[in-house]
Amino acid sequence: MRGRAWVLGATAAAAGSTIVVEATIPPHAAYPWQALPAFDLVYGFLGCALIVVASKALGHAGVQKPESYYGDDE
């Protein structure tokens, strides 16, 4: 638990640091959404959640099969 708290604290500190640095550098956005504060942080979080949820849904929709699915070949 102590290790987990340490990792979460370090992650939060690093994320905060990047937001501060981002606010201090001249804007460099090719597209409007990239100018939003902490855009990549949010995109990373939501993107990760999307990948997990979509993949799991795909798995439950029939992609995942028992290990013996291919018989002796498996």
Next chain:
Amino acid sequence: MTVHPALPLLLAAALQGVVRGRRRGPVALAGAFGALAAVAGLPGGAELHVSLLGSELRLVQADALARVFALVFAAVACLATLYALHVRSASEHAATLLYAGSSLGVVLAGDWLTLLLFWELMAVSSGVVVWHGSHRRTRAAGFRYVYVHLGSGALVLAGVLLLHAAGTSGLEAVPEGTARWLLLAGVAVNAAVPPMHAWLTDSYPEASVTGSVFLSAFTTKTAVYVMIRAFPGLELLVWAGVAMALYGVVYAVLENDIRRLLAYHIVSQVGYMVAGVGMGTALSLDGSAAHAFCHVLYKALLFMGAGAVLAATGRRKLTELGGIAPRMKVVVLLYMVGALSISGMPLFSGFVSKSMVVSAAAEGGRPVVEMLLLLASIGTFLHTGLKLPYFTFFGASGAVEVRPVPRNMLAAMGLGAALCTALGLAPGWLYARLPFGAAYEPYTVDHVVSALQLLLGTGVAFALLLPKLAGQTTVSVDTDWLYRRPLHRALALAVATAERGGATLERAGRTLLGGLAPLADNPHRVLERLARVFAGGGRAELRDAPYDPDRYRPPVGVTVLWVTAALGVTALLLG
């Protein structure tokens, strides 16, 4: 004098049949380092030609693109051979050396015919590498691998023949036409473009611990090399690449086998390279070449890490692993260098190459492509940098026995990790060797901040979704289902039908022969009886007449007369 860099590898492969036991590894390693020295010594623009059956083969045409691929191929051959130094099998060493040598032959070839020869040699030798796995699935997976690559080789052969018929032999952008589509289809199979990718995720995890390191390096990257040569700027490839990048990460979520998870990430990472080829700008093409260079090294390192786990524990599934980090600290550390490299962490190699392709998409006014490639990058960190190491090394501790990992395996991993870090710290060395001359600076503040935020956001989501990401004892149905289920069953049905038909024909033949056999007992008798029937003797007489063998036997005197006459005639003729 130009020495073909494949030559030391081929010689070392041949020597495997001569040297015995512990000497095989060092001989193989000498061959790999010989190849690296030969590549390093290739002068810019070096050429090597030979004549074969009336055709001029350009075995070496060392321009910048060929040299950068040849350099990383030779380097990874050294790393992988060092990793396999303890292997005693002559055939496995010979196959891996032949595979590495033929891959060098492909990227150094100066014409399509030479490329094709090495391409086919690569397919056969890599199939033999797969067969050296010890898992019970290896044999069948190896056959599927070979069948798919024979098919892709046939497509490339057809394309090359059409190009030759049109008078084109040099390796340049292929003009519109049938040859282009045939070549593209054949090369796309080797690049593992979905839906033609399943050979990779099916076979690589079944190879030996050491063989899978070689497999991770060559086949898909030779295909990327050919794509850069033949199809730069083909728009179709942009979307094929994006689809690959996402396909691999989606399937990796569902994967329980650690080497299959890494194999899905080969599909994903090669997607960046294919997309870069499709964009066709100097930055994107250099990005594809640079990412291939970095990918070969960090993916080999990741497969070495997974192989070390397999060698130490005998286990390959997330559900069977966990809690082994305290007993495999060095492996964890070196694996994480590969994981951070593939994830695009600043200061590691993937960051300096992957960001080139993503930046090329941004500069090319392709926001959707850019965002989707970033999404795939999130998935890469999720699986390779978080899920796999967490559930393999740090997850719930089971009763997993951990044996020592051979030192040569750790040394190879150490060298691979050093190269991944060096490329991340000093990307200028790699950029100076890229063929299209794009100017690119990866370490701008916004690039670094963007990359770190992306990784941190992914890390937070991973921590929250951890229970959903644990391995499950399932297999994922992929496109290989088509030839492992319906096609397999159709073939089995065809074979069973043919067997039943053959048995029926055999029975009919026996019945017929059984009916005819009495007739063959004594043809004289049959003819006589037939004559009687036709002369009106009647069927009853034919059936009931007692058998008299003397009736059909000529007298001895007649036989003597015929023999005497024959001898007399012969004597007259010869006299």
